Amino acid sequence: MTPLERYRKHYLMFQYWDEQLRNELASSSPNPKRFRQASSQSLEELQLLHQLLQPARAATIEPMLAQREQLNEQLQTGPYHPANLSSVRMAMESQARQIDREMGWQDVQDALKPPAAAAP
Secondary structure (H helix, E strand, C coil), X not given: CXXXXXXXXHHHHHHHHHHHHHHHHHCCCCCHHHHHHHHHHHHHHHXXXXXXXXXXXXXXXXXXXXXXXHHHHHHHHCCCCHHHHHHHHHHXXXXXXXXXXXXXXXXXXXXXXXXCCCCC
């Protein structure tokens, strides 16, 4: 798998879990188990995307990663009041737009780490 193919795969997985999370938070009766899982999975995919980037480009997205880690912590621990979930959802929607602008595979294809050399 080329670095670009790998990045695209994880980017699509991130988008899937992020959409699941935002949809669950927007529902009339959000299920904590579902949104905690979706939050963990989307964070994991975002961390993988971060690791696939060269250090200079990776440094530019570290603030987004730190914000996502804080939002994940908030969702994992609660409290789950509708107002809290609404503010988390709005922050995630804003961040999703930013990630689409800055981390889309077309935007980072020149900043991906080269494939690791095979051991002899």
